[in-house]
Amino acid sequence: MRKGRTFIISGPSGVGKSTVLKSLLAKRDNVYFSVSATTRAPREGEEDGVHYHFIDVDMFRDWIGKNEFLEYAEYVGNFYGTPKKYVDAAMDAGQDVILDIEVQGAIQVVSKRPDTVRIFIAPPSWGELERRLVERGTDSPEKIQKRLLRAKVEFQTAHTYDYFVINDSVENAVRELDAIMTAEHCKPTERMEIISGQ
Amino acid sequence: MRKGRTFIISGPSGVGKSTVLKSLLAKRDNVYFSVSATTRAPREGEEDGVHYHFIDVDMFRDWIGKNEFLEYAEYVGNFYGTPKKYVDAAMDAGQDVILDIEVQGAIQVVSKRPDTVRIFIAPPSWGELERRLVERGTDSPEKIQKRLLRAKVEFQTAHTYDYFVINDSVENAVRELDAIMTAEHCKPTERMEIISGQ
Numbered sequence: 164m165r166k167g168r169t170f171i172i173s174g175p176s177g178v179g180k181s182t183v184l185k186s187l188l189a190k191r192d193n194v195y196f197s198v199s200a201t202t203r204a205p206r207e208g209e210e211d212g213v214h215y216h217f218i219d220v221d222m223f224r225d226w227i228g229k230n231e232f233l234e235y236a237e238y239v240g241n242f243y244g245t246p247k248k249y250v251d252a253a254m255d256a257g258q259d260v261i262l263d264i265e266v267q268g269a270i271q272v273v274s275k276r277p278d279t280v281r282i283f284i285a286p287p288s289w290g291e292l293e294r295r296l297v298e299r300g301t302d303s304p305e306k307i308q309k310r311l312l313r314a315k316v317e318f319q320t321a322h323t324y325d326y327f328v329i330n331d332s333v334e335n336a337v338r339e340l341d342a343i344m345t346a347e348h349c350k351p352t353e354r355m356e357i358i359s360g361q
Numbered sequence: 362m363r364k365g366r367t368f369i370i371s372g373p374s375g376v377g378k379s380t381v382l383k384s385l386l387a388k389r390d391n392v393y394f395s396v397s398a399t400t401r402a403p404r405e406g407e408e409d410g411v412h413y414h415f416i417d418v419d420m421f422r423d424w425i426g427k428n429e430f431l432e433y434a435e436y437v438g439n440f441y442g443t444p445k446k447y448v449d450a451a452m453d454a455g456q457d458v459i460l461d462i463e464v465q466g467a468i469q470v471v472s473k474r475p476d477t478v479r480i481f482i483a484p485p486s487w488g489e490l491e492r493r494l495v496e497r498g499t500d501s502p503e504k505i506q507k508r509l510l511r512a513k514v515e516f517q518t519a520h521t522y523d524y525f526v527i528n529d530s531v532e533n534a535v536r537e538l539d540a541i542m543t544a545e546h547c548k549p550t551e552r553m554e555i556i557s558g559q
Binding site: 338 | 480481519520521522523524525526527536537539540541543544545547548549551552553
């Protein structure tokens with residue numbers, strides 16, 4: 164059976180990542196979109212195991228001690244992490260796994276699992292990213308400027324990623340992500356059994 | 362403008378490479394299928410510049426001296442080579458280039474141009490390759506056994522290729538080749554201008 168692979172997809176806030184990923188998941192079969200664990204309280208409408216695995220700080224600490232996270236981070240007083248067990252179960256079942264995580268988390272995952280594929284989604288330009296953040300209407304002008312600055316910082320490490328997808332249109336970005344996932348299954352390491360079996 | 366890239370596609374005789382490549386060329390725009398130069402005499406129906414660039418031995422020697430080949434080889438008394446000039450002209454025009462060459466030629470090209478992408482097309486099994494060679498009906502049983510042996514020798518180096526496509530069906534092989542070409546244009550090195558321009 165085809166082995167699943169793990170794909171990290173990073174990109175600045177406002178780049179349109181969630182729209183792109185939704186469309187990608189509709190297009191490809193056999194994909195597990197990783198659900199993070201968090202110590203943050205559930206918001207209205209958020210379901211445990213769907214939006215997040217909601218756990219308390221003691222359990223989060225316990226999981227860190229048992230090396231049960233692929234990566235974890237703290238963000239405004241709450242902890243977020245990617246539990247290994249769901250990722251491994253999906254891969255064992257032949258599913259590809261998508262991790263929607265940031266640059267710092269990507270570094271943690273790749274140090275543990277170097278065969279993880281890293282894809283960075285970038286806006287066509289900074290002006291366009293700003294326009295999208297303004298249009299979204301969820302942030303104050305000050306917050307938008309902070310997000311842009313943070314995006315520029317993240318962008319400095321984008322060249323270390325394996326692939327670089329420009330979200331100039333959802334259709335084009337999804338086409339490229341789909342191609343990357345297909346291509347990565349054609350690596351000789353993924354087909355070693357076929358090669359050595361011949 | 363998007364820069365063209367060069368893709369080497371290798372695979373044993375009988376694997377169905379020409380059918381796959383014909384279908385790939387029909388699917389993708391902006392692809393130049395490299396035409397080799399040869400000292401062999403044209404066969405019935407072969408056109409100069411279409412099937413081969415037909416040149417004499419003196420000119421072939423001259424081109425070697427001027428370093429005008431990306432790779433060249435001798436095969437049953439005739440010389441065959443990939444002229445750089447057509448490849449470079451296509452890439453400068455933003456076209457991707459496909460080189461249909463063997464493992465030895467691929468090594469020569471990559472030593473000159475390490476960013477060349479190497480794709481190996483393999484049959485689903487040796488039994489299937491034999492069946493296809495027999496079905497083709499162009500070779501004697503002895504010749505078929507020689508081709509199979511040669512295929513097994515070539516196959517020993519297939520793991521050094523960047524990608525490995527199994528031609529279990531033309532549709533699937535073309536889908537994978539198409540994905541690989543799209544994915545390779547998403548490498549950060551290909552988008553450095555966009556990255557540094559941001």
